Amino acid sequence: MSHDAPKTDAGAADVTQTSFRHRDSSHSASTNHDLLSSGNRKVVTRALLSVSDKSGLIGFASALAQRGVELISTGGTHKALVDAGLAARDVSELTQFPEMMDGRVKTLHPAVHGGVLAVRANPEHQAAMLAHGIVPIDLVVVNLYPFEATVARGGSFDDCIENIDIGGPAMIRAAAKNHGDVAVVVDPEDYATVLAELDVNEGSTTLGLRRKLAQKAYGRTAAYDAAVSNWFAAAEDIETPTFRAIGGKRGLDLRYGENPHQTAAFYATADVRPGVSTARQLQGKQLSYNNINDTDAAFEAVAEFDPAQTAAVVIVKHANPCGVAEGATLAEAYEKALRCDPVSAFGGIVALNRPLDEEAARRIVGIFTEVIIAPEASPEAIAIVAGKKNLRLLLTGGLPDPRGPGLSVRTVAGGFLVQGRDNVVVDDMDLRVVTRRAPTDAELADLRFAFRVAKHVKSNAIVYARDGATVGIGAGQMSRVDSSRIAAWKAEEAAAAAGVAESFAKGSVVASDAFFPFADGLIAAAAAGATAVIQPGGSIRDDEVIRAADEAGLAMVFTGYRHFRH
Missing domain, CATH: 3.40.50.1380 (Methylglyoxal synthase-like domain)
Incomplete structure (x- = not known):
C-alpha cells in the first residue's frame, strides 16, 4: 500500500x-x-x-x-x-x-x-x-x-x-x-x-x-x-543498470537439484513468459530440477516454429534437442523427430507448438517419456496420456515469443552474469550466399530450419537436417569438428535403426551455431553427405572455408549472427 x-x-x-x-x-x-x-x-x-x-x-x-x-x-x-x-x-x-x-x-x-x-x-x-x-x-x-x-x-x-x-x-x-x-x-x-x-x-x-x-x-x-x-x-532502455536485482516467488519445492545431494526449488519471476512457470500440470509425478530445465529448453525451441505455418515437435534429452521436426500434423512431426535419435528420445521431454491431439498423444505414449508440454490438449489426448500415470502433462496456455525481450542469468563465484535473451530469429536474418553455388529453394528451407534448431543446441553445435527434420545433432563438444563427426555418426545410427542402408546425412544440409575456425569441420560435413551449409561467418579463415566449400560443391550462406549456447 x-x-x-x-x-x-x-x-x-x-x-x-x-x-x-x-x-x-x-x-x-x-x-x-x-x-x-x-x-x-x-x-x-x-x-x-x-x-x-x-x-x-x-x-x-x-x-x-x-x-x-x-x-x-x-x-x-x-x-x-x-x-x-x-x-x-x-x-x-x-x-x-x-x-x-x-x-x-x-x-x-x-x-x-x-x-x-x-x-x-x-x-x-x-x-x-x-x-x-x-x-x-x-x-x-x-x-x-x-x-x-x-x-x-x-x-x-x-x-x-x-x-x-x-x-x-x-x-x-x-x-x-x-x-x-x-x-x-x-x-x-x-x-x-x-x-x-x-x-x-x-x-x-x-x-x-x-x-x-x-x-x-x-x-x-x-x-x-x-x-x-x-x-x-x-x-528507460537501461541495458546494464548499476544495481541489478533478481527476485522471484517459490513455485515448487523440489526433492533435490541436478544431483540428490543438492537442494533445489523453482522460483517464478515477474517475467510472465508462457512455459513451465505458467503451466498447469494435469497429471504425473512432481517435476524435478532436471525436468524443469529440460522442459524449458524444449518449449523455447519449439516456440521458434510458427504454429500457424507448421506443426512442430522438439524432443529434448539433457537440455539438448535430440530430434526436431515439422510436418503437416503433430503426429507426422513427432515421427520425424523421433527418427533422428530414437535411443536418446527414451525418457525425454516432448514439446509441441500446437495443442496436443489424439493421434499425436497415441504416438508419444508409445515410448517412455518424462514430460509432454504443449499450449493446450484435447480431451481425447488428455485421456490417452492419463493411461501413463507417471507421465507429466503440462499445458501452458500459449507459446513464448522467440523475439521477445528478457534476461538470462547465470551465477559465477562472487557474482552473476546477466545478458539479454537470444531473441534473434533466422527468418529476420539477411542470408548472404558466399559460394559459387547458391542453395536451391529446398536447401534454403532446410538451412533455415537447421539454423533455427542450432540456436537451441549446446555449443559447439552442428545440426544436419533434411526435409524439415533433424537427422543428426552434435552438441557440446570442445571442437567443432568433433561435433560435426558426432552428428554424422548419429545420422548413420538413425538410418541403421530405421533399416536404411544410406546415412540420413546424405543429401542433408548442415548448420553451425558459430563460424568454422578451420575448414576441417566443413570438410567433415561434406564427407558425411551434406550439400549446403549455414553458419554465421566472421572467421579470419572465412576465405579458406569458402574455398573448401566450393571445392566440395557445397552451397553456403552466412547469417551474420552467432548462437552460442553454453
Whole structure:
C-alpha cells in the first residue's frame, strides 16, 4: 500500500497534540501488553491489516477478533472488514490524519510506525510510547499493490507507477526488523499457521515463527523492489543498470537439484513468459530440477516454429534437442523427430507448438517419456496420456515469443552474469550466399530450419537436417569438428535403426551455431553427405572455408549472427 505521511511542521505539531489525547488509554494498553508477553512468546493484542489481495482476509480477521485481537485497518481493507460486520478502527483514528492523495498517504506516521518499531523491553521506547500516546501493534498483515500483475497485463507507464507500493514495504520492513516483538504476515497462505500458533500458545506468537515470517517478509519486499527496478530499467532502455536485482516467488519445492545431494526449488519471476512457470500440470509425478530445465529448453525451441505455418515437435534429452521436426500434423512431426535419435528420445521431454491431439498423444505414449508440454490438449489426448500415470502433462496456455525481450542469468563465484535473451530469429536474418553455388529453394528451407534448431543446441553445435527434420545433432563438444563427426555418426545410427542402408546425412544440409575456425569441420560435413551449409561467418579463415566449400560443391550462406549456447 502507498502509505506516505506528510512531512510538514504542521503535521508534526498535530501528531504531538493527538498523542496527548490518547495518553491514558495508551498507558493502560502498554502496561497490560507487557504483563501478557514474556520471553520468546509475544501476545497479540492488536493487529494492523492493510492488504491489496483480500483472499482469506475476512476469515482471518474474524478469527483474530474472536481471539480478542483489536483490528486496525486502512482504506479498502477497512471497508471490507466493516462490510463483513467486524469492528475495526480506521488507521486515521491513530494518526489523526485522513487518508489523502488518492491513498498515497495513510500509514507512514509515528503513531503507526512507533507502535510497530518500539522495542517493548526498552525503557526509553516505552517512555516515548507513553509520552506520545502510541499504542503497540503486535501483528502487521500487509500485502502489496499488484505491481507485477499490472506490468504483466501491459499497464501504461503511469498505471505501473501508481501501483508501486510505498507504505506497504515500509510497514513490512519495520515489522520484520522488530520481529522480536512483532509478527509480520505478507502471504495469505500463512494465515492458518498464525492462527494455529495463537491457539497453541494462548494468543501468543513464538520467536521462531516471527523470525521465519520476517525472513519471508524481507524476501517479498526484495522481490517486489527487483520487479520495479527491472521494469524501470526496461522502460528507460537501461541495458546494464548499476544495481541489478533478481527476485522471484517459490513455485515448487523440489526433492533435490541436478544431483540428490543438492537442494533445489523453482522460483517464478515477474517475467510472465508462457512455459513451465505458467503451466498447469494435469497429471504425473512432481517435476524435478532436471525436468524443469529440460522442459524449458524444449518449449523455447519449439516456440521458434510458427504454429500457424507448421506443426512442430522438439524432443529434448539433457537440455539438448535430440530430434526436431515439422510436418503437416503433430503426429507426422513427432515421427520425424523421433527418427533422428530414437535411443536418446527414451525418457525425454516432448514439446509441441500446437495443442496436443489424439493421434499425436497415441504416438508419444508409445515410448517412455518424462514430460509432454504443449499450449493446450484435447480431451481425447488428455485421456490417452492419463493411461501413463507417471507421465507429466503440462499445458501452458500459449507459446513464448522467440523475439521477445528478457534476461538470462547465470551465477559465477562472487557474482552473476546477466545478458539479454537470444531473441534473434533466422527468418529476420539477411542470408548472404558466399559460394559459387547458391542453395536451391529446398536447401534454403532446410538451412533455415537447421539454423533455427542450432540456436537451441549446446555449443559447439552442428545440426544436419533434411526435409524439415533433424537427422543428426552434435552438441557440446570442445571442437567443432568433433561435433560435426558426432552428428554424422548419429545420422548413420538413425538410418541403421530405421533399416536404411544410406546415412540420413546424405543429401542433408548442415548448420553451425558459430563460424568454422578451420575448414576441417566443413570438410567433415561434406564427407558425411551434406550439400549446403549455414553458419554465421566472421572467421579470419572465412576465405579458406569458402574455398573448401566450393571445392566440395557445397552451397553456403552466412547469417551474420552467432548462437552460442553454453
